[in-house]
Amino acid sequence: MAIRGVAKRYAQAVFDIASEAGTRDQWQADLTTLANAASDEVAGEFFTSPNVSEQGKRAAIDRLLPGDTQQYVRNLAYMLIERHRFDILPELLSVYGDMVLNAQGIAIADVTTAVDLTAAEREQVREQLHQIVGKQIELRTTTDPSLIGGLVARIGDRLIDASVTSQLQQMRAALAR
């Protein structure tokens, strides 16, 4: 849990720099490269191992990032190496991604339904959720027949439950009382 707090601070700083320079997309791409390196078993070990000198790690970063990469990205990578924080990169990327979406007014909704939605239905769900949340909705759909009918949508920490299963459960609770 603690690591997420750290990643959040770095992500906020990166996001501010990217927003000022207007290079959010480029940062996203570069951070993805770095995050992939950090989550790769061999490369991650290399970048976090105390047996490898800092110069060695810096050199590897220089080779990893293309020549035309922004200096700031390199600086971030160097700094994380120096501070032994290279392993937070995947988390940093995910927090950064959330921040970018948030800034664009986009929210990701995980929608679970009993049966597959048609394109028209998807549009309808998107519109409905947009009205509830007040943001552009990006839908990620899954199906789960145990819902029987209706849908369950999760946007961040909010859960919108309109499934038949949960309504039946509520009815059961109400009758038992």
Next chain:
Amino acid sequence: MAVRATEIRDIIKDQIQSFEAGMTVTNVGNVVEVGDGIASVHGLSDVMANELVEFTKQGVIGMAFNLQEDSVGVIILGEYTGIEEGDEVRSTGRIAEVPVGRALVGRVVNALGQPIDGKGPIQTETFRPMERIAPGVVARQNVDTALQTGIKAIDAMIPIGRGQRELIIGDRQTGKTAVAIDTIINQKDSGVICIYVAIGQRQGQVAQIVATLERHGAMGHTIVVAASASEPAPLQYLAPYSGTSMGEEIMETGGDALIVYDDLSKHAWAYRQVSLLMRRPPGREAYPGDVFYLHSRLLERSARLNEERGGGSLTSLPIIETQANDVSAYIPTNVISITDGQIFLESDLFYAGVRPALNVGISVSRVGGSAQIRAMRQVAGSLRLELAQFRSLAAFAQMASDLDPATKRQIDRGMRLTEVLKQPQYQPMPVEEQVALIWVATNGFLDNIPVDRVRSWERQYMDYLRNSGSGILATIKEKRALDDDLTALMRKTADEFARTISVDQLEVTI
């Protein structure tokens, strides 16, 4: 009443037709870590402090305890072994609450107010939050009514008033619980509703106490809240607060309530466990920094409300168990400083046969005489004085072989008064009988009775008073004060009794 199947069918049909379950929007999170009765939950960003949350898969309820930036520390109020990492947790929008009201009287419930006595569900519609801010100064008034414990030594010298907090403190096996139970038994006809909160006790002990209360007809005005040793620490931590909420309901509807916390040492242990699991920094004796506030916010909720607010009261008798008579340990000093006085029980006295094993020298009640009826105040003054003189002489008298007559007289008087203050368990004494007895003892009627026969004398004299038709007891009860006529009558009656009985007729009780 015979229930017909068609009626049931109609009711259910009705309920189904009127049932409305719309879409629900809730706040959710996922379990990151679980164990030892607590869970760390990621998400739940809109949860309130002390809000109840539900572990959806298991249906177990928890309470949001630690609100952090990215996670919420939840104490699990129930079976936690089935909960896994990644499980969904939903907020309920409800603050932790317990059922309250007169329907609970006579029942045994757990820390959440659920019945555990097998007598069926509790029919009450009223709920109260477990945690609540204590009534402020404007809502209160002075403690001015006595809460009779029925124990001679306490009612005479350490009077407890309605709305007071009086600590009962002592080592194990010194009769702390006995004092509390006797007090509960004595409230049978006083209209005071009693709440006994058992924290971290053995299940068997709780069952025994309930059986004792039932045997003495005291369950009819008592609620037992039990969080025994086998229950998770979070429930032991919450039990006193839920008991207090039940008491507050009585108080705020104009009634008088008495709550016994048995005991707050174990409550502090339970809170220490929860706090350490929540990674709050440990302080002295590994208790968290807010362990003082833990007890002060609990005991501050005892109050005597003023007349505009119904004039109800909540009296509390917290119990603290000391180790080897050490009252300077952390928790005892805390609770001593919060309460309005303390009753010290000592094992030395207990084994010397002084039961209740009250140390009258260091026991105090800061409310004092205003919580006594006038008649008791009149007789208790000299009792207290004579006992104090006796104590200062007693140690000295053990060395000296021959004493001057004045000293000897004081020691003799003191020994007889000590005898008079002894009292068997489960036999609370009405206040008018206490007054009559202490009056004869402090006025020298016992001086010619051998010390080992004083208790037998006392028993026969009380029988005589009840049956002689002198009306002394009834008059004290009615007038609540002693005047010249009454003292003359008491003197005459005591003289008469002395003539009817010879020392040989009294049995030796020591």
